[in-house]
Amino acid sequence: MPEKYIEAAEVLPSKRQLEWQKTEMYAFCHFGMNTFTGREWGDGKDAPETFNPTEFDAEQWAKAVKNGGLRGIVLTCKHHDGFCLWPSKYTDYTVASSLFRDGKGDVVREVSDACRKYGLKFGVYLSPWDRHEKTYGEGEAYNKFYLNQLTELLTGYGEIFCVWLDGACGEGQNGKRQSYDWQAWFKAVRTLQPNAVISICGPDVRWVGNEAGVCRESEWSVVPAELAISEFTADKSQKNDDEKFRDKIKMELDLGSRKRIKKAEKLIWYPAEVDVSVRPGWFYHSEEDHRLKSVDRLMDIYLGSVGGNAALLLNVPPSKRGVIEDVDALLLDSFRRMRERRFYTHVSSSASAEGLCLDEKHTATNILSDTDGFWQNAEGDEKPEITLKFSEPSEFGSVILMENIATGQQIESFELFALKGGRRKKIFKGTVIGYKKIIPLKRKLTADGIVIKITSYRKKATLLRAEVYNSKI
Ligand code: FUL
Numbered sequence: 001m002p003e004k005y006i007e008a009a010e011v012l013p014s015k016r017q018l019e020w021q022k023t024e025m026y027a028f029c030h031f032g033m034n035t036f037t038g039r040e041w042g043d044g045k046d047a048p049e050t051f052n053p054t055e056f057d058a059e060q061w062a063k064a065v066k067n068g069g070l071r072g073i074v075l076t077c078k079h080h081d082g083f084c085l086w087p088s089k090y091t092d093y094t095v096a097s098s099l100f101r102d103g104k105g106d107v108v109r110e111v112s113d114a115c116r117k118y119g120l121k122f123g124v125y126l127s128p129w130d131r132h133e134k135t136y137g138e139g140e141a142y143n144k145f146y147l148n149q150l151t152e153l154l155t156g157y158g159e160i161f162c163v164w165l166d167g168a169c170g171e172g173q174n175g176k177r178q179s180y181d182w183q184a185w186f187k188a189v190r191t192l193q194p195n196a197v198i199s200i201c202g203p204d205v206r207w208v209g210n211e212a213g214v215c216r217e218s219e220w221s222v223v224p225a226e227l228a229i230s231e232f233t234a235d236k237s238q239k240n241d242d243e244k245f246r247d248k249i250k251m252e253l254d255l256g257s258r259k260r261i262k263k264a265e266k267l268i269w270y271p272a273e274v275d276v277s278v279r280p281g282w283f284y285h286s287e288e289d290h291r292l293k294s295v296d297r298l299m300d301i302y303l304g305s306v307g308g309n310a311a312l313l314l315n316v317p318p319s320k321r322g323v324i325e326d327v328d329a330l331l332l333d334s335f336r337r338m339r340e341r342r343f344y345t346h347v348s349s350s351a352s353a354e355g356l357c358l359d360e361k362h363t364a365t366n367i368l369s370d371t372d373g374f375w376q377n378a379e380g381d382e383k384p385e386i387t388l389k390f391s392e393p394s395e396f397g398s399v400i401l402m403e404n405i406a407t408g409q410q411i412e413s414f415e416l417f418a419l420k421g422g423r424r425k426k427i428f429k430g431t432v433i434g435y436k437k438i439i440p441l442k443r444k445l446t447a448d449g450i451v452i453k454i455t456s457y458r459k460k461a462t463l464l465r466a467e468v469y470n471s472k473i
Contacts, residue, residue: 004267005258009410009458011222013269017204018406020161020197021271021435023121024306026072027065028275028315030282031107033083035320040281041241042081044132044173048097051083056107057099058114064324065120065316068332068338072121074164074313077112077153079125082132086156090148093132112157123162124153125198128180129170137176143184150185154192163427164187164313165201167234182230199273201230208310209236213276213297218431220256220408221271224264227255233258243280245269255467256432258412272434274305277315278331284317289327295334302339307400307438309409341472342440347394348468349448355386356462367466374404377454377461384461387419388468389449397444398469401452403433404462412456418447433463444470 013021033042036050072382078084085107087096095105100156109122117121128146135141141258154160165185171177182201199205206227208215226232254260261267278298279288293301298314305312316332319325351398353364356378364386366373377384403411411433417424426448428439450468454461 004262004264005458008222008261008267008459009408010406011267011269013221013271013405014204016195016197017269017271018081019195020205021311021405023071023161023292023311025070025302025312025314026074026121026123027068028069028074028125028277028282028313029061029111030076030079030191030315030317032076032085032283033077033081034079035318038285039241040283042083043312044093044130046081046083046084049095049099051095051098052100053320056322058107059117060323061111061318062114062118062120064219064329064332066118067329069268069336070314070332072123072161072163073111073115074123075108076125077125078127078130078149078171080127080129082130084149088149088152088154090145091133096468099245102412108153108157112205116158118288119199121161122157122159123164124160125164125166126161127152127166127168127173128178128201129168131170131172134173136172137174137178139179142178143181147181147184147188150188150351151192154188160193160196160253162197162199162205163193163202164199166199167230167237168236181229191309193342201233204230204270205273207233208272208274210249211246211251211276213274213301213305214249215274215308215310216253216255217368218254218257219272219309219434220432221269221309221405221434222261222267222351223255223270224261225266225268228268228270238367246277246280249349272310273313274310275313275315276301278318278328279315282315282461284325286319289325292327292331295338297339298331298335299342303311303440309432309434341452342398343469344472345470346467347390347396347470348388348466350391351388351468353386353388353466356381356384367463370465374462374464377457383453383455385451385453386463386466387449387451388466389419390447391467393446393448394470395444395446396468396470397441398471399428399439399441399450400465400467400469401433401437401439401463402435402465404464405435407460407462409434410458411454411461415453415455417451417453418453419447419449420447422452
């Protein structure tokens, strides 16, 4: 039997996981009955007329999200209160009973259309916990009801990139809890939207483990299979609507090291997603307009998540008017500008790359171009190095490295050196790379180039890309 970490090196992402990972950062839009009642969790008893966005404009959402450089929107089509943002045939607790567009509206339709118009991906959140529906807690009847609603969303609104299933499972109207038929629902997603990932209480994308935007230093995408059991995630999820939950960080820090996986029965590709709100709550509350996260905090979250082998699902909730308010839209705008300033001059765009490699198909030069070609270490080279030489001595402040995850996640540690007049100086020591590792240096440096040294890997070391940037400020 090979060692477990060698087995881990052979675990690969599915095509849908790979495509999802490239999406990097996308918006969560919590919008629904709670937007109008000022709550975070509704009890399913509010009259449908309460839902009445008077200036609803899905294109405005899409523009604000796009302008922030995010690549999709996941919409809360139904939250725990059970109110549906589309005219579901299976309940009358929907937009069709509201005043919105005189009962002829469909928020899911308008948001999905706007996403397509602005080149954004569209995903759905459909809460399994439903505090309005009478069959909730009755077993088979509710599972069928949920499947019907899921089917409506999967068949009526074009291509869906993500089905986001949260773990909340409270009591229904009758005081009963429901045992969810996850497998039947997963099957429907696979059949009706084969390219969609099933996130959180699903097999494709793992919840990072907190809602505060805190990321692990070493985020592995190959982890023990039991982490993907829906009930396991559900158990760790929020049990009430207390704001404090979102800031509590209680997560296991090591999910994938050699030591952690040693005794695992089965390993799977299960990459992390960081879900966090720009506001204290998931829903919009005007009294929180002055409590938005700072752009510096968003940048830290971005560097830790997208720059730390995870994806970022950033919640930007529309208001009662049915628009993303200026404070939120401006924050997204500043966040994009800040990223543009940080990655302003692509110092390595005319660099050369050298290093031993497996064969002429896997040369170091591959890491400089935006193609699928990648570098792979020479057989037996245990501490492979690549030297990037800039066309002239240059100042820089960030380095981006990407592993070729299509052939697995294998790098366990690496070091970076600055090259100056033939001498090298260590400037960074890190652990995993994975899909993307962004290394913000403590201070800017001027050098002739850098050396990337892989100090530990599992079966083989690969790099898809390396980029060196200087900031504008
Ligand atoms: C949780 C829910 O209880 C929250 O209200 C929110 O929707 C969050 C993203 O998922 O499980």
